[in-house]
Amino acid sequence: MAPMSRNATLFVAVSVLSGFGSSAMALVSGIWILDLTGSPGLAGLAGFCVYAPTLAGPWLGALVDRLPRRPLAVGTNLGLAVLLGALLAVRDPGDAWLIYVVSFGYGLSYVLLDAAESALVPAAVPPGDLGAINGRRSSAQEGMKLVAPLAGAALYAWQGGHAVAGLSAGLPVIGAVLYGLLHVREPGRSPHRREKMALPASRELRITVLVAAVAIGVSALTTAPQYAVVTRDLGLPSAFVGVLTSGQGAGSIVAGLLAGRVIARRGVVFLGVTGALIYAAGLLLKCLPWTPVVVAGAVLNGALPWTLIAAVTAVQTQVPERLLGRASATANTLMFGPIVLANPAGSALVALGGRPGLAIGAALCVVTAGFSRTRSRQPDHA
16 A cells, blocks of 8 residues: 555544544533433434534535635634533533534534535545545544544543543644645646536446445444344344444444555446445345354445445546535535434334344345446446
């Protein structure tokens, strides 16, 4: 694997910091509200607040395209640090609303930073390196998902929510400094960018976003069925889901590191379709009544980021630079929006048992992958 450039190293470092802070706060916010209010339902609303701003992605992305991307990234990180500092005022159940506000602000920053960074990366690294950089960023974020929740929970148990909030507030400040160190070309001046999308390219973009949307939606659909398989079918404690999550995280780290090579050899459509098929295979393995095979299925589920990396890389390489902010944010809305409906649908499927839900999710991925692969091979009639 080729050594990373200075800009690529900075982007990966930003991914490490943001991945650690967001993963730690995502867990601690819910626990904190639960401890304050005693209500699991109210605790779950913290996650809803994080995802809600994604639905406004197209409008927020249009804002990103009207502003200088790097100053926007710096300012968003500094604003997030100030917002997280407000959690130091939380003392009793009446202050729980502050955690919701901060969770919403975190979600808003995700949308703005994802859109800004999707535009910054192509302006800072050569086009041929985009797949590899996106894969390494994904591996960094997935790696933090293995470490940060445990670290955040331990710090919360030791020193309470204020300590976690203080740590999380410091990370965006460092992220702002790293963004400021980037060497970025001005929009429209890159010799590598194309200002018009050809028909084949736009179809490639639609296909990869479709595959990612279905696969990510299926991941939400199968959350509750996975709990049912662990506790009812295998007769294991619910904490065993953490083992499966760790297995999937390990698979995702490897998948992210390999993504660039696959894109270079076979293209983004192949990466996305293959990721969906491997993810489906992992779901089917989880249907088998043997714990080691179920764990192996979780590792295969680590291919899910391939669908996201494929779509993000397609956006960065096929969309005119001046439109990258809104295109990226709109793609994120399409890819992550299905979670809103898929999650409760998965909970309803548990009435049939855990395995039917996993099988349905696998079938959706296979059908979408087959359709997308066939569509990508059809000739264009411009």
